[in-house]
Structures are given as structure tokens and as C-alpha cells.
Amino acid sequence: MDDQNKNLILATALSFLVILVWFILFPPPPPQDQAIDQAEVAEGVLPPTAPTGQATAPGLTAPEQSRAAAIAAAPRVSIDSPRLTGSLSLTGGRIDDLLLDDYRETVEPDSENVTLLSPAGSPNAYYALHGWVGGGGLPAEQVPGPNTPWQLESGETLTPGNPVTLVWENGAGLVFRKTIAVDDNYLFTITQSVENATEAAVRLAPYGIIAREGEPSDLMNFFILHEGVIQSSDGTLNEVGYDDVRDFEFAANEAAATERTDVAGNGWIGFTDHYWMTTLIPQSGQSFTAVAKHNPTSDIFQTDIRLPTVEVAPGTTGESTTYFFAGAKEYRAIADYEETLGINQFVDAIDWGWFYFLTKPIFQALHWFNVLIGNMGIAIIGLTLVIKALLLPLAYKSYVSMSKMKQLQPEMEKIKERAGDDRMKLQQEMMALYKKEKVNPASGCLPILLQIPIFFSLYKVIFVTIELRHAPFFGWIRDLSAPDPSSVLNLFGLLPWGTPGPESFFAIFSIGVLPILMGITMWMQQKLNPAPTDKTQAMVFAWMPWIFMFMLGTFASGLVLYWTANNIITFVQQYLIMRSQGVKPDVFGNILGGLKRAKSKAK
Numbered sequence: 242m243d244d245q246n247k248n249l250i251l252a253t254a255l256s257f258l259v260i261l262v263w264f265i266l267f268p269p270p271p272p273q274d275q276a277i278d279q280a281e282v283a284e285g286v287l288p289p290t291a292p293t294g295q296a297t298a299p300g301l302t303a304p305e306q307s308r309a310a311a312i313a314a315a316p317r318v319s320i321d322s323p324r325l326t327g328s329l330s331l332t333g334g335r336i337d338d339l340l341l342d343d344y345r346e347t348v349e350p351d352s353e354n355v356t357l358l359s360p361a362g363s364p365n366a367y368y369a370l371h372g373w374v375g376g377g378g379l380p381a382e383q384v385p386g387p388n389t390p391w392q393l394e395s396g397e398t399l400t401p402g403n404p405v406t407l408v409w410e411n412g413a414g415l416v417f418r419k420t421i422a423v424d425d426n427y428l429f430t431i432t433q434s435v436e437n438a439t440e441a442a443v444r445l446a447p448y449g450i451i452a453r454e455g456e457p458s459d460l461m462n463f464f465i466l467h468e469g470v471i472q473s474s475d476g477t478l479n480e481v482g483y484d485d486v487r488d489f490e491f492a493a494n495e496a497a498a499t500e501r502t503d504v505a506g507n508g509w510i511g512f513t514d515h516y517w518m519t520t521l522i523p524q525s526g527q528s529f530t531a532v533a534k535h536n537p538t539s540d541i542f543q544t545d546i547r548l549p550t551v552e553v554a555p556g557t558t559g560e561s562t563t564y565f566f567a568g569a570k571e572y573r574a575i576a577d578y579e580e581t582l583g584i585n586q587f588v589d590a591i592d593w594g595w596f597y598f599l600t601k602p603i604f605q606a607l608h609w610f611n612v613l614i615g616n617m618g619i620a621i622i623g624l625t626l627v628i629k630a631l632l633l634p635l636a637y638k639s640y641v642s643m644s645k646m647k648q649l650q651p652e653m654e655k656i657k658e659r660a661g662d663d664r665m666k667l668q669q670e671m672m673a674l675y676k677k678e679k680v681n682p683a684s685g686c687l688p689i690l691l692q693i694p695i696f697f698s699l700y701k702v703i704f705v706t707i708e709l710r711h712a713p714f715f716g717w718i719r720d721l722s723a724p725d726p727s728s729v730l731n732l733f734g735l736l737p738w739g740t741p742g743p744e745s746f747f748a749i750f751s752i753g754v755l756p757i758l759m760g761i762t763m764w765m766q767q768k769l770n771p772a773p774t775d776k777t778q779a780m781v782f783a784w785m786p787w788i789f790m791f792m793l794g795t796f797a798s799g800l801v802l803y804w805t806a807n808n809i810i811t812f813v814q815q816y817l818i819m820r821s822q823g824v825k826p827d828v829f830g831n832i833l834g835g836l837k838r839a840k841s842k843a844k
Contacts, residue, residue, distance in 0.1 A: 308356075311363035312338050318405050319398045322423050324568065329399065330360060331391045334407050334419050336429060337361065337368030339567055341517070348711050348719045357517055357567055367453040369519065369565050371419065371431050376444035376550050383411040384445060391419065401425050414439035427568025428578060434560040437553040446550040447561035449521040451511055452543045456483050461515055466592055466705055470533045470544060471518070472510040473586040474502050480513075480592075486535045486542060497543070499534040507585040510544045511566070516707040518590055521546040522564040525583035569707050572608060592705050599698040604706055611708065617721055618714030621799055625806040628695060629814065635691070640815045643770065644822035645680045692807070696800075703799045714802065718755070721799035725753030752794035755801045760790030762808035769815050 306314070317328040320339070327338040339358035346352045358367050373384040385391070389409050396405030404422035411417070416436040423429050433447050460468055460483070470481040479502075489498035502508075504523075510531040511520030523529045523546055532545035546563065553559035564582070568574070570591050579587035593600045606627060610620035629636070652674060660667035674680075703709045709722040717727050717734075727733045728751040763786035793801050819825075 306362050308359050308363035311360040311366075314362065315360070318393060318396070318407075320423065321398050321400050323401070323425050324427065325423065326354075327358065329405075329421065331393065331407065333370050333387045333389055334372075334385070334391045334421075335360070335368045335370040335387075336421070336565065336567070337366075337370075341569060344516075344569060344707075345711075348713075355517070357519070361454075365454065365458055367451075367519075369449065369451045369521070369567070371433055371447070371449045371563070371565075373417065373433065373435065374446045374448060374547070374550075376446060379443055379445065383413050383415065385409055385417050385419075394418065399423055404430075415443065426571075426574045427566055429565040429567065430562065431565055432560065432562045434558050435553055436558045437555055440555050442552050442554050444550050444552050445559065447548045447563070449546045449563050449565065450543060451519050451521060451545075452541050453512060455540045455542075457514055459515070465594070465701060466515060468514055469512065470510070470542070471513040471520075471590055472502065472508065472531055472533065472544075473589070474504045474508045474531060475506065476585060478586050478589050481533060483535075483542065486533055487537070489533070489535065496538065497534040497536040499532060502531045504529050504531055507583070509584060509587070510546060512542070512544065513570070513590055513592075515705075516569055516710055518566065518568070518570050520566045520590070522566060522582075522584055523548065524562060524564075525585075571707055572604065594698075594701050594705075596694060596698050596701070599694060600701050603695075603698050604702045604708075607702065608708060611712075616714065617709060617712035617799070618718065618802055621721070621803050622806045624699075625803055625810060629807065629810045632691060633814070636811075636814055637818060640818040641822055642680055643815075644819045644824045645678060648822075648824060649674065649678060649680065696804070699803055700796070700800050703797045709797075709799055712799075714798070718798050718802075721802070722797050724795050725755040725798045725801065727753035729753070729757065749791055749795060752791060753798075755798050755805060756790050756794035759793065759801050759805040759808065760786045762805055762812065763789060766808050766812045766815070769812065769819065 312328065315330040315332040317330055317338070320327045320329060320336075324342050326340050326342055329336045329338070337358050337360040339356075341355040341357055344355040346355060358369070359365055360368060370387060372386055372389070375381060375384040391407035391409050394406045394408040396403055399405045399421060401422075401424055404420050407419045407421070409417045414437070416438065418434045418436070420432040420434075421429060422432075431449070435443070435445060437443055457468070462468075467480045467482070469483045470479075470486055472479045472481070481500075486500075487498060489500045491498055505528055506526045508529070508531060509520045509522040510533065511518060521544065528549060530545075530547040532543075532547060534543045534545075535541070536543070548561055548563075551559045551561070564584075566575075566578070572588065572591060575590060576588045578584050589597075593604075603624065606624050607617070607620050610623040611617050614620055614623065653671070656670045656674065657667065660670060703722055711719070712721045713719045714721055718725065730751050731737075733754060767782060767786060789804075793804065
């Protein structure tokens with residue numbers, strides 16, 4: 242076995258082994274596009290644990306009811322923005338009813354819009370509220386809490402440019418107001434104020450809360466993606482899964498597993514899902530305490546921001562402004578918020594992973610191509626062209642080396658005949674030949690090895706970024722983040738039966754058009770290389786394209802599209818470079834010859 246083939250086998254086998262282990266241990270999860278049945282009845286939701294120093298008001302257990310009934314149970318103010326619709330509850334002043342207008346549960350155009358927030362008492366309750374903690378002996382009932390009956394003071398419908406103001410008087414000389422504004426994307430601005438009409442100063446601390454009952458119904462539990470609490474604290478990004486939140490130590494003064502972080506001047510905290518996120522964000526430069534907790538009794542997860550106590554003198558007004566993000570983790574939107582509002586690390590709410598130095602530029606290139614072209618599939622092909630252009634110097638050396646190796650095949654065969662079974666003599670003469678002809682047999686495997694981190698980084702980008710969700714290509718490919726929906730098992734829809742679901746073992750055999758094209762192009766590329774003389778090598782190479790075809794058949798179609806485009810570009814590059822070196826590979830003749838030999842053996 243010559244060194245060139247050894248290195249090529251090693252590189253290919255390594256690629257195969259990495260992908261095989263990845264596929265077996267961490268198979269792609271089934272699509273989570275099924276709409277949630279809002280008619281299901283879940284356990285009653287308890288409002289969130291009150292911040293330190295505020296007692297929980299009585300009668301907070303919400304009855305079991307549908308989402309629609311929970312929404313109708315409280316007076317509301319409508320929310321109508323270009324990208325969000327819903328309402329906020331005057332009970333507690335909660336933002337607890339929110340739909341994402343630009344996103345649907347499935348690729349079908351008549352599918353329901355994605356539901357992000359739901360009120361207490363409904364299945365999968367998930368909401369935000371803001372209030373004050375009384376200090377200096379101020380009773381809890383004299384500050385607004387989870388069940389405060391707010392009144393609408395100004396505004397009718399919350400729209401961009403038209404905020405609404407809620408008001409509540411505590412009957413003891415304090416007037417609380419909450420002004421809520423929303424922009425054209427996903428950001429709410431909450432300005433809380435307290436007017437002190439008493440004769441004594443009062444001390445209060447503003448807070449914000451996001452609470453969700455239980456884990457999300459569509460939790461993926463896939464290691465490549467973080468879902469749970471996400472927090473930025475003065476430049477440190479912290480990701481905590483739901484199970485880890487449950488394992489927090491119990492605070493002495495709270496009946497919940499709690500972890501606190503004091504933030505000096507820049508940070509935020511909230512919950513991140515696969516594609517959606519909610520976060521509480523103080524103004525840049527504002528110190529605060531970030532809190533994550535879990536109440537085992539009610540199974541409520543909660544994140545808080547607790548701002549420093551302010552003293553409001555008689556006849557004056559104290560005020561606090563914070564932000565609440567609730568929407569899709571769109572790169573451009575959150576990057577703009579990071580830049581304009583000084584929200585440090587906000588774009589890192591997208592789970593770029595350990596290899597962020599690859600995933601970020603790969604995504605940015607994809608995003609740029611998509612904006613320019615308007616088709617994410619063509620953007621993936623464009624990215625493939627760029628990657629192949631960047632790797633061309635290495636590929637050129639590799640293909641030149643392979644051309645020289647092919648030209649040296651007759652001389653190598655003579656060396657094998659002279660050496661016979663003397664392996665040491667064979668290696669010595671081979672190395673002398675390589676040195677004489679200035680051929681590096683190891684150069685052939687480097688481009689293949691460089692493809693491995695690029696492949697996995699692209700897989701990460703396709704899996705975690707919302708820009709790939711439901712992104713169509715052409716024809717039957719309507720979602721590049723999902724596997725090719727066509728299947729050879731029903732002749733790509735010509736036969737009147739369905740195909741195995743993603744949870745079935747037989748799904749691996751339900752390969753579509755794109756994986757088949759990938760296998761064929763990989764096989765064609767292989768035919769450019771000199772056939773290995775060793776039978777074991779030849780067998781490994783012969784099976785490799787078809788093994789990859791079945792393995793990647795259940796991966797995202799965007800990834801298979803990349804691999805197919807990569808094979809085609811590599812084939813063209815290698816063919817042209819080999820011809821420029823005086824080698825004229827008769828690849829199509831080799832293919833036809835192989836088919837004829839197979840036919841003759843069959844007879």
C-alpha cells in the first residue's frame with residue numbers, strides 16, 4: 242500500500258468515523274413544527290415567586306383553563322405591531338399574550354402563528370411582569386405586585402410610536418405608573434414611576450420578572466443547542482439548562498432554588514429556546530442583580546432583574562426604565578439592539594458554539610448572500626464557491642501531487658515487483674522515488690481534513706439560526722433546515738403510500754433526491770483518483786459514497802446541498818488541474834467501464 246493511498250484512506254476514514262460517531266450518538270432530532278394543541282389543559286400556574294422583601298399576595302393560584310379562557314379572564318390592552326400581536330393584562334400589568342406574526346408553526350401558509358407568551362392559568366404559561374419592592378417598612382400591599390388591578394390612563398392600543406400608560410394608586414399617597422412602548426421589531430420599553438404625595442420619603446426597588454411554567458413543550462434536549470436560562474454579566478456569558486437550574490441551592494429566604502449574580506454595569510438575563518428568546522435588559526451602565534430560580538412546588542422557572550433601591554422624597558417622582566425583548570433570535574435585529582442600546586454580547590444569544598470563530602463568519606457570509614440573492618439555497622452554493630476558492634491553493638498542491646502520483650504509477654508498479662514481500666525495501670524505494678520527483682504523498686489529505694470543521698460549523702449554523710428555518714430552495718425543498726422530504730421508498734411521491742417518520746429506524750433508508758445526488762457526485766469525484774491496488778482499500782472506497790449518502794440522508798437538506806455542491810466544484814477543480822499537469826483522466830470512460838464490468842459479472 243503506497244503512502245499516497247494510505248494518507249487518503251486515513252483522511253477519508255477519519256471523516257467517516259467522525260460523522261458516524263456524531264450520527265449515532267447525536268442523531269438529528271425530529272422536526273418540532275407541530276402546532277401546540279391549545280385545547281389541552283395543563284396544571285394550574287402559580288404566579289412567580291416574589292422578589293426578596295415582597296410577600297406573595299393571597300389567592301395567586303390560577304385555575305386550570307384554556308389559553309383563550311385565560312386571556313378573557315382579565316381586562317386587556319391590545320398589542321399591534323408589524324411583527325407582534327397580542328395583549329397585555331391589566332391584572333398585574335403583565336405582558337402575557339404574544340404571537341409572532343412573521344413565523345408559523347409549519348411551512349404550510351395557513352399554519353398558525355408561533356405563540357411566544359401565554360397568560361398564567363393556560364397551558365405552557367410564559368409571561369413577564371414589572372413592579373416594585375417596598376423598603377423601609379413599606380407594606381407589600383402598598384406596592385404593585387402580580388395581581389395589582391392597573392387602570393389604563395392613556396393610549397388605547399399598544400403600537401410603535403403609541404405607548405400606553407397604566408396607573409395604580411395605593412390609597413396611601415403613592416401613585417404608580419407603568420408606561421409600555423414597543424418598537425417595529427421585538428423590543429418593549431418599560432418605564433416605571435412612583436409619585437410620592439406623602440409627607441415622608443419612601444424607599445423602593447424596581448424589578449422585572451420573566452416566568453414560565455415547566456420546561457417548553459418543544460424542548461429539543463440536543464447537545465448542539467442551548468435551551469434554558471441565558472445571562473450576560475459584565476462580559477461573561479452564562480448558559481444554564483433547565484436541569485441545572487433545578488439543582489441550584491435553596492436560598493434561606495425563598496422557597497426556590499436560586500442563583501444570584503451582581504452585575505456592575507452591563508448585562509441581561511432571560512430564557513432562550515431554539516429560535517425564540519425573552520430577556521430582561523437594564524439600561525447600559527445600570528448596576529443590578531440577576532436572578533435565576535426554580536420553584537419545585539409550582540414548577541415555575543423564573544429570571545429576575547433587581548435594580549438598586551431608590552429613595553423618593555415627598556412631592557417628587559422616582560423613575561426606572563428597562564427593556565424587555567420578546568421575539569425571534571434574528572441576527573440582524575439583535576445585532577442592531579446590541580449596537581444602538583449598548584447591550585453587550587446580545588448577538589451571542591445565538592448559540593454559536595465553541596467554534597464561534599468559524600460559525601459566525603460562515604453565517605455572516607450566508608446571510609450576506611441570502612440578502613443579495615434572495616434564496617438561501619443559492620446562498621449555500623455561493624458560500625461553497627467562496628470556501629473552495631479560499632482552499633484552492635491547498636487543493637491545487639494536492640491535485641498536482643495526485644497528478645504526479647498517477648504519472649508515477651508505472652514506476653511504482655516496477656518497485657513493487659522488485660521489492661516483492663520485502664516491506665522495508667518497498668518503503669525505502671518509494672520514499673526515494675518521492676524525493677527524486679519532489680512529490681509529497683501527505684498533501685492529498687489536508688484539504689479533506691480542513692473540510693471537517695467547516696462541515697460541522699455549517700451544520701451548527703443551519704441547525705441553530707432562525708434564518709434557515711423554513712427557508713425554501715426550489716421545488717420540493719421548502720425547508721433547508723429539515724431533511725429532504727422526498728423518498729426513494731415511494732419513488733419520490735409517485736407511489737400512493739407514505740414514508741417512515743423521523744423516529745423510525747427505517748427512516749435512514751428513506752433517502753431523497755438531494756442525498757442521492759450527493760452520493761453520485763461523490764462517486765464521480767472518486768473516479769478521478771487512481772484506483773487503489775489494495776483490495777481492502779478498493780472496497781472501502783467503493784462503499785464510501787453510498788454510506789455517506791444514507792448517513793446524511795436524514796440531515797438538514799441545506800447541509801446535503803452544501804456537500805453536493807462541494808463535490809461538483811471539487812470534481813471540476815481536480816479535473817482541470819490534472820489536465821493542466823498533462824494527465825487526462827478518462828473519468829466517464831472509467832464509469833462506463835465499471836458499469837460494463839458489473840454487468841458482465843452479473844451475467
